Amino acid sequence: MKSAGLAPKQSFVDTILDIRGLSKTYPGRGNAPPVTALDNVDLQIRKGEIFALLGPNGAGKTTLIGAVCGMVRPTGGSVSAFGHDMAKDWRRMRSRIGLVPQELSVDIFEKVHRSVAYSRGLFGKPADPARIEEVLRTLSLWDKRDSQLRALSGGMKRRVLIAKALAHDPDLLFLDEPTAGVDVELRRDMWQTIGRLREQGVTVILTTHYIEEAEEMADRVGVISKGRILLVDDKHEMMKRLGRTEASFTLAAPLDSLPAALADYPVTLEEGGRSIVFRGGDGSGLGKKQVAEIARILVNGGIEFDGIDQHESSLEDIFVRLVDEKGAKAA
Amino acid sequence: MSFNLTSAFTIYRAELLRFLRTAFGSLVSPVLTTCLYFIVFGAAIGGRMNEVGGVPYGAFIVPGLLLLTMLSESTSNASFGIYMPRFTGSIYELLSAPVGVAETLFGYVGAAVTKSLILAAIILLTATLFVDFHIAHPVAAFFFILLVASAFSLLGFILGLWADGFEKLQMVPLLLLTPLTFLGGTFYSIDMLAEPWRTVALFNPIVYLVSGLRWTFYGQADVSIAVATGLTLLFLTICIVIIGTIFQTGWRLRE
Ligand SMILES: Nc1ncnc2c1ncn2[C@@H]1O[C@H](COP(=O)(O)OP(=O)(O)OP(=O)(O)O)[C@@H](O)[C@H]1O
Numbered sequence: 228m229k230s231a232g233l234a235p236k237q238s239f240v241d242t243i244l245d246i247r248g249l250s251k252t253y254p255g256r257g258n259a260p261p262v263t264a265l266d267n268v269d270l271q272i273r274k275g276e277i278f279a280l281l282g283p284n285g286a287g288k289t290t291l292i293g294a295v296c297g298m299v300r301p302t303g304g305s306v307s308a309f310g311h312d313m314a315k316d317w318r319r320m321r322s323r324i325g326l327v328p329q330e331l332s333v334d335i336f337e338k339v340h341r342s343v344a345y346s347r348g349l350f351g352k353p354a355d356p357a358r359i360e361e362v363l364r365t366l367s368l369w370d371k372r373d374s375q376l377r378a379l380s381g382g383m384k385r386r387v388l389i390a391k392a393l394a395h396d397p398d399l400l401f402l403d404e405p406t407a408g409v410d411v412e413l414r415r416d417m418w419q420t421i422g423r424l425r426e427q428g429v430t431v432i433l434t435t436h437y438i439e440e441a442e443e444m445a446d447r448v449g450v451i452s453k454g455r456i457l458l459v460d461d462k463h464e465m466m467k468r469l470g471r472t473e474a475s476f477t478l479a480a481p482l483d484s485l486p487a488a489l490a491d492y493p494v495t496l497e498e499g500g501r502s503i504v505f506r507g508g509d510g511s512g513l514g515k516k517q518v519a520e521i522a523r524i525l526v527n528g529g530i531e532f533d534g535i536d537q538h539e540s541s542l543e544d545i546f547v548r549l550v551d552e553k554g555a556k557a558a
Numbered sequence: 559m560s561f562n563l564t565s566a567f568t569i570y571r572a573e574l575l576r577f578l579r580t581a582f583g584s585l586v587s588p589v590l591t592t593c594l595y596f597i598v599f600g601a602a603i604g605g606r607m608n609e610v611g612g613v614p615y616g617a618f619i620v621p622g623l624l625l626l627t628m629l630s631e632s633t634s635n636a637s638f639g640i641y642m643p644r645f646t647g648s649i650y651e652l653l654s655a656p657v658g659v660a661e662t663l664f665g666y667v668g669a670a671v672t673k674s675l676i677l678a679a680i681i682l683l684t685a686t687l688f689v690d691f692h693i694a695h696p697v698a699a700f701f702f703i704l705l706v707a708s709a710f711s712l713l714g715f716i717l718g719l720w721a722d723g724f725e726k727l728q729m730v731p732l733l734l735l736t737p738l739t740f741l742g743g744t745f746y747s748i749d750m751l752a753e754p755w756r757t758v759a760l761f762n763p764i765v766y767l768v769s770g771l772r773w774t775f776y777g778q779a780d781v782s783i784a785v786a787t788g789l790t791l792l793f794l795t796i797c798i799v800i801i802g803t804i805f806q807t808g809w810r811l812r813e
């Protein structure tokens with residue numbers, strides 16, 4: 228449908244997954260009270276992006292994925308993907324989604340090759356040995372194709388789970404903590420694999436505890452805590468908006484008050500006048516510039532200092548701050 | 559309602575392959591047990607027993623013994639098939655796939671039924687080593703066995719969804735099916751029972767199965783084949799309805 232003049236920046240065509248008002252309350256078992264794992268979640272995922280869902284343990288990440296992929300029955304809200312509504316068109320919707328679960332849940336007596344081929348068939352795709360070989364080769368599993376899964380290491384098992392999820396060529400891939408318990412080298416490998424998938428046009432939604440991972444790979448980041456989405460933003464935007472530079476000048480001699488020349492800068496005098504601490508910037512480099520200016524002002528003003536400790540806040544700091552602040556507000 | 563043939567056959571094949579992977583174990587135990595029954599009841603004791611309704615005792619017990627194994631094997635095979643992925647968590651794949659109740663039943667129950675038919679063939683072949691018997695209505699016998707295997711595989715499937723531990727999985731075949739089959743006229747005709755036990759026996763559903771199968775073998779039975787078939791069909795339908803409901807509500811499948 229064409230709408231003359233009114234061209235929304237984010238057209239619906241670009242939204243590959245549309246989650247609205249999604250809620251999930253697990254009934255309490257025995258004496259346990261019910262747990263609200265998802266609380267009115269709205270989330271739109273764009274076609275072709277890598278979206279990282281960050282959140283502490285128990286935030287509801289796995290539940291969110293489960294609700295979209297069919298392991299969890301939502302207690303409210305709606306989900307649609309590729310324009311198919313999950314309530315009505317779940318078959319067509321599911322056939323294009325791949326899932327790598329958080330747990331290493333596999334039939335350990337099955338052989339790698341067979342397990343991956345099974346996944347393709349289960350999703351209704353005709354057998355395609357060449358495609359299976361390709362998937363196994365990309366994930367360096369080809370040599371292990373005849374091994375039983377129980378003979379593989381944990382990291383290798385996770386690769387098999389990825390291979391299984393890719394076997395039916397999904398357009399949307401969920402990775403629930405793809406690099407949990409994976410060593411550094413394998414993690415780099417995994418990032419490359421995910422990068423390649425993006426190049427092929429696959430939309431990826433991943434959850435992770437490693438902020439490094441979100442920083443490295445994601446286009447957009449969503450922060451979830453206690454079942455609520457606290458923030459969704461472009462990664463760079465978020466860093467810019469919430470990023471901070473912190474710099475501490477250790478002074479040679481304590482000061483009684485801040486020099487007047489620093490009045491315009493976000494600085495405080497700390498440790499009984501022994502250090503000047505700068506907290507500011509916006510993640511775009513402004514902070515660094517200002518720290519340099521402050522250094523110059525101190526030198527020109529004859530205030531001696533022995534050292535500068537400078538630190539750019541990472542996504543991790545932002546995340547911790549967000550969860551603390553907003554979490555406290557919500558409670 | 560749509561049905562994805564590729565998905566259904568994929569599950570069916572995988573389940574059957576899983577069975578073949580352990581074929582030796584899955585076949586040896588039931589076959590050995592049946593052999594022992596034939597040796598003890600058919601050959602050793604049977605020789606001293608009178609004919610039952612004109613059928614030599616050794617031959618008389620063949621349908622009952624066949625059912626004894628079939629009921630418990632169908633039930634436990636099907637229950638195991640669906641319980642294992644629930645237990646290991648690998649059921650996530652089935653749940654996330656574009657697969658509904660029809661494909662799932664075709665795959666899991668279909669495979670369990672196939673196993674039961676293979677088992678039935680082997681047991682009948684084994685039986686010929688010990689006793690002389692002749693099947694009067696082989697086609698009817700085949701369909702009756704198929705019907706029973708399907709009904710009890712469906713029961714097993716429900717059991718596999720319901721169970722939350724391995725004990726419960728074994729409970730029904732062991733504590734319910736085997737005793738009922740023993741008391742269901744496997745080794746005797748219920749006409750041989752005195753009242754009130756004869757009437758009590760008629761409340762045992764297995765009596766109708768044994769009787770029905772015995773009719774297909776020897777053309778005579780305690781109850782009519784129509785009643786036996788009707789009851790089995792009813793049972794099968796109830797199972798399908800229950801499973802349909804389970805899938806609709808997601809009970810024990812989806813959190
Ligand atoms: N089957 C269940 N029954 C009851 N409560 C559950 C169930 N699954 C999850 N929960 C609860 O729901 C909340 C969200 O859990 P979820 O697994 O979605 O968190 P998560 O963000 O994936 O955590 P993690 O980072 O540890 O994987 C938690 O409080 C958890 O205890």
Ligand SMILES: [Mg+2]
Pocket residue numbers: 288289290329403
């Ligand atoms: Mg999780």
